[in-house]
Amino acid sequence: MRKKYVYLFSEADSSKRELLGGKGANLAEMTSLGMPVPQGFTITTEACTRYYEDNEVIADEIIAEIYENMEKMEKITGKNFGDPNNPLLVSVRSGARASMPGMMDTILNLGLNDEVVVGLAKLTNNERFAYDSYRRFIQMYSDVVMEVGKSYFEKLIDQMKEEKGVTLDTELDADDLKKLVAMFKAEYKNAKGTDFPSDPKEQLIGAVKAVFRSWNNPRAIVYRRMNDIPSSWGTAVNVQAMVFGNMGETSGTGVAFTRNPSTGEKKLYGEFLMNAQGEDVVAGIRTPQPIEKLKEVSLDAYNEFVAFAEKLEKHYRDMQDMEFTIENKKLYMLQTRNGKRTAAAALQIAVDLVDEGLITEKEALLKVDPKQLDALLHPQFDENALKAATPIAKGLPASPGAACGKVYFTAEDATEAHKRGEKVILVRLETSPEDIEGMVASEGILTARGGMTSHAAVVARGMGTCCVAGCGDLVINEDEKFFEAHGLRFNEGDFISIDGSTGNIYGEAIPTVEATISGNFDRFMAWADKHRTLKVRTNADNPHDAEQAIKFGAEGVGLCRTEHMFFEADRIPAMREMIVSKTVEQRKAALAKLLPFQRKDFEGIFRAMQGHPVTIRFLDPPLHEFLPTDNKDIQALAKDMGLPFDELKATIDSLHEFNPMMGHRGCRLAVSYPEIAEMQTTAVIEAAIAVNKEGMKVIPEIMIPLVGDIAELQYVKKVVVSTADAIIKKAGVDLEYSVGTMIEIPRAAVLADEIAQEAEFFSFGTNDLTQMGYGFSRDDAAKFLEDYYAKQIFESDPFERLDQKGIGKLVEMAVKLGKSTRPNIKLGICGEHGGDPSTIEFCHRIGLTYVSCSPFRVPIARLAAAQAAVKCEK
């Protein structure tokens, strides 16, 4: 059977989101619910995939199917494509499986040409409307399909307004617009060498191709990478009959949420603009009105919309984000989708939906993106400092949280400053999808234009980044890089602070404090804890982090990196003395100085963890990391240590490594210098004994890093066990402890059955496993991975999201092999991946005991673990 690539909204099976994309599926669903949806058809994601397989050509059979469905659409609408007497105009929009707002291209008013526009003017008796639509179409089509002239067209409009002495687009009349049309077409021909296409069918295929192509535009690739969307999914294309919100003052357009996307409050929330097309609202060029005001303008339309909104929310059992258009008083539903929302709103909505009996606890767990929780845990302003500060201006509270940083006016400058380590507030007239990288790099985003549903607001909420939008008080000069607010001037690099929960803007740096967590949070997280099976531990190298993590619900320390304790100022001299030692005795003497520090640190961590298990990784980095490299510093150190410069220099030189990542580190240090492992064991065991005397039951887990061969582990374990047992015996106490290893070397993963003979637990060090498994170091790969993303060789950063296919295969092998020799082996992950939701799902699936992540990621991991459990039950 021939594959079907095109479905009418009225015939599509709306459960097939992979095929129809989200927008297409929802249009089909609304159609079947009997709502007033402008009819049309969806070209499937498979057509997009086929387009790329066919080397970016749309196959003839697909084109034929599109034309067939165009004819069906003509029958449904009773209008004809390209017919000046009864013209059918269409919009062409992308619609991927997952929502990618603003990432791909849209074309409105397609089907217009010099004849049709005349007919349209006649039919609507509105010449201005007809030519405005035509001018918009030429502008969009040129930009999107042919990549011609966007900024030049804007300039032409500005010139025209200047000549006429007007300020608003709407003040241009039909004749002005006619002139603009002619100028746009001339520029198109000038740039492309061919006439602007007048055949609507040619326009249609060009537009479909443009949407397919936009799936792989750079900003879409970045967005997909950030949101874990595979490029193989492709996008669908929706061709829909146009309805016009810009047909005069009885027409309009708007967007609304069934609940407040910032707070979750159960109340219709949105805005509209009369005599406008949808892009006017989203682009934030004019500031729209709150949805309630629609009552005053068009009560029928308002009531109808409210009813639809309720129906859709019940139907989808989730908060909906809808677009509508009113054409000559008649309401049309253009789109519905599960609405994006802040973390606080997500929690509120999830909890409310359960209380309203609409969804179960388990379903509620799936309604909050774990990554969003980050926002709840983010800093707020220090209250006292805030009291002392006076806002210089106020905008819309578009995405909650507080941020403080230096002002930058372009996405590029923001990105650069972020790379230099600065905290950045991106200040823009309005943002556009091109700004995405700069937005990611910023602590906060401030715009002068646009509403709560403007690009800046939607994207910032999605990222959990603080945003104040539509602050009309600001006069921004992006070219000269400054802004003014009520006469105060701020230049690039000046500090400001913004509050995304209030909309306040402060002309100074205000210190921030940690987030506090609300009741919804605890209730929701209790559901998460009830339904998850994976334990969540934390990575903590000091008592403070351990305490923080316990507050966030950590159930143990999965990784305590002991070397961090040696870098502190009061310890590093002894560490350096140890490194330059020439004899075992000298080395032991230096280690003896480190022992009390290390023991005290462990005591603090054990106390903070209140009897939860603590995994302590023994010294891991190469020793040269503790020594200076440039001659001046060596000179100074030599003086401090009372060593001849030449001798110290020679020692440091002898420690040089070509590839430190693959050098003398991890358990290799303990093999060469077992006395280091002896000292560390002593510190761990003595600390555990001391804290146990206080009434806790500490079970230290000693972790030997970088093991590649069972003999390495055997050697070091023997040192650990003989040291520990001697101390325990001498102390005359009972103390349990275990000895395990990191699995971070590929060879260890494939020989995990053997290694499990000695190791009582495995902790997957997926950072190093990724480095060794891929054969590239994180530091060095950063440079060339940019080429990999650009050329779509990699879709995501394997250091942020575990590569489940390859590195994950090694992990899975190690799990199976390890269990084959030690069925009850404790299995964890302690790489940075441990806080990544997709990795956590993987860990759940392959049967790990726990994940470990930084304290602030603990709640994220708890929720991700619960989601994994719920998903796997299905």
Added chain:
Amino acid sequence: MRKKYVYLFSEADSSKRELLGGKGANLAEMTSLGMPVPQGFTITTEACTRYYEDNEVIADEIIAEIYENMEKMEKITGKNFGDPNNPLLVSVRSGARASMPGMMDTILNLGLNDEVVVGLAKLTNNERFAYDSYRRFIQMYSDVVMEVGKSYFEKLIDQMKEEKGVTLDTELDADDLKKLVAMFKAEYKNAKGTDFPSDPKEQLIGAVKAVFRSWNNPRAIVYRRMNDIPSSWGTAVNVQAMVFGNMGETSGTGVAFTRNPSTGEKKLYGEFLMNAQGEDVVAGIRTPQPIEKLKEVSLDAYNEFVAFAEKLEKHYRDMQDMEFTIENKKLYMLQTRNGKRTAAAALQIAVDLVDEGLITEKEALLKVDPKQLDALLHPQFDENALKAATPIAKGLPASPGAACGKVYFTAEDATEAHKRGEKVILVRLETSPEDIEGMVASEGILTARGGMTSHAAVVARGMGTCCVAGCGDLVINEDEKFFEAHGLRFNEGDFISIDGSTGNIYGEAIPTVEATISGNFDRFMAWADKHRTLKVRTNADNPHDAEQAIKFGAEGVGLCRTEHMFFEADRIPAMREMIVSKTVEQRKAALAKLLPFQRKDFEGIFRAMQGHPVTIRFLDPPLHEFLPTDNKDIQALAKDMGLPFDELKATIDSLHEFNPMMGHRGCRLAVSYPEIAEMQTTAVIEAAIAVNKEGMKVIPEIMIPLVGDIAELQYVKKVVVSTADAIIKKAGVDLEYSVGTMIEIPRAAVLADEIAQEAEFFSFGTNDLTQMGYGFSRDDAAKFLEDYYAKQIFESDPFERLDQKGIGKLVEMAVKLGKSTRPNIKLGICGEHGGDPSTIEFCHRIGLTYVSCSPFRVPIARLAAAQAAVKCEK
């Protein structure tokens, strides 16, 4: 059933070599053949293993079994252990499964004490003999068992000789020896704090323990590492009744081979010393007589020995190396084993044994150690240069080949000099097992003392290192580091040349030329080629190496490293220009300059390979390797390139990598700069077309290195194929080529099924796979691997011998996965492991198509491949 740890020679099953060790098995076999073997028993290798499991304690049950067997031995010999009236004295010797000559400890004359020695003197009526035996025993026991006083004892003997005004040990009389015994015992007590043990049973257990312990002495560990002997094997211990070659002039001892171990000539070959113990012959302190002379001394013993020798050779179907002792005219066989031999002898013997009908071709193939062939391929002196040279002295031609280098007098100095890159001739009075590392580091070995079976000679032949032994003309002063020969003085660092085939020594540097290969070699290698299934290719980066390899029987190029072509003086400027290019156009312009060089190189290699396949690996190393690093060189280069210093310096700095091994290299370069792959493809395809026009059928195999993900390969392959196909089309010719990849990244190994969808062949880059798989770089690991060997964590260098268990598991996985998607995939190995026999056997077993190695290793690989095939048939 209780395990049996001790077997009498007369009851042991000689087929159980793993249990009895080689020496023990052969003693049992000779006993069952009815030969006059001094009886005794073997303590099994399992007892040794148990000893280590029990933390270096001999279990009581084993001690009891030893004592039981001692009693049986007393019954067999009719003598009693510790009985002054009829004393049983024993030797205690190690005997591992594989022969490890001189590596472990031996104790003779055990059972003597102050009473027994008196009885022995009476019984033998030879007081001097009795006390000489006693003094030897105390000396050996102290040294071996208690690690006391060897050099001090030697000094005491020297003092005694000086006082007496004599030069030979044999000139000391019974009273002198008595005094020495007293002095030795006093020193023992002084050093150890306890009396020298007088209880023979205590002596025996002490000796057994010493042998077990010697299994793990540093030189044994080094030897095992060099010879791929696992430490888990352990050693057996043979306790054998003493017979005495030092009982006067009707006694003696000797060693002999059934055929000449240097040439393979079928003629008894050996030497003996009258009135001596075995150690006197082996240690080379006195120069012994040729075996034929034994006729004159003791015709009966001679005839009997000849008969035994023939019988043993037929029995074992191999050349035998035997030790015998004559005690008062009665011949005793002390040992037989397959004799070590030179490569030339090994070939000759293998071929002769086939011609004599004793063995089959396949068996013959197993009789030559592939590594030995190296010696046949080693340089000989340039004939003309040799004619002009006059020897300064002549010694025994102990191990064939020619060598030239700087003189060093200690193993340590030789090792150091070798590390500095010097060619070394190690000059020693005599060598001992402690010298093993220095011997390995040397081009040639020259000794003043010892015969053809001295330590130096045996070890050098085993290693294929040139050796001249027993050159009495030399006066060597090891302390002051010079030697004199006929009045000429040579200091440390002076050049000499030695000829291990003639025994000539030259006081100058004589140039060497390549080896030429004899008829036996061709005949033997033809058998190897007939029986092997694995193909053997070579690694060659230029036409010269390719030609050399073809002469040695290579069947293609398995690895042509194209970057080597860019380092040459006429090319590197264009390479550097390419690297500093700022635009694609600049880069292409620079690459265009490299194209003709590369094309010409490929043409040369294709011609040399005469239609055999050639695998060309595309640019692999990081680009910074082609640029200077220090400011002076950068300054000079900037001048040459007409670039500002700062700009060039900045470019070089930007290329700096933290871990170059894991950086921007391999296919990652082609992803960033596809124009490099375009140029290389152009060079390969144009060269192939040109050479094909000469009538050859070149099938180039283009190999993309460092692939970790199928998408990388897809991207680069697309560049290669589109470039190649365009050239082929333009040339209007037919040309086959294939595109494959190295499997050298662990992730590629575990995803090989996917990668095989694109790769037409795999070549295992086991160097990098070992580095990434173990997570250590070869350069950096060298330092800490010494600790790993010393602590027995590693037994061999994983860069020399493929780690079959871990890295091999990855290779095997990749083979299976690769075949699962592409059943006919061509599979090779091109790391340095490709020339290692044990690795080759592994490659045969897992079903690779070919191995590739350096030209000089090709014959080794051919033989190793044949052996693998023969072994796997069994």
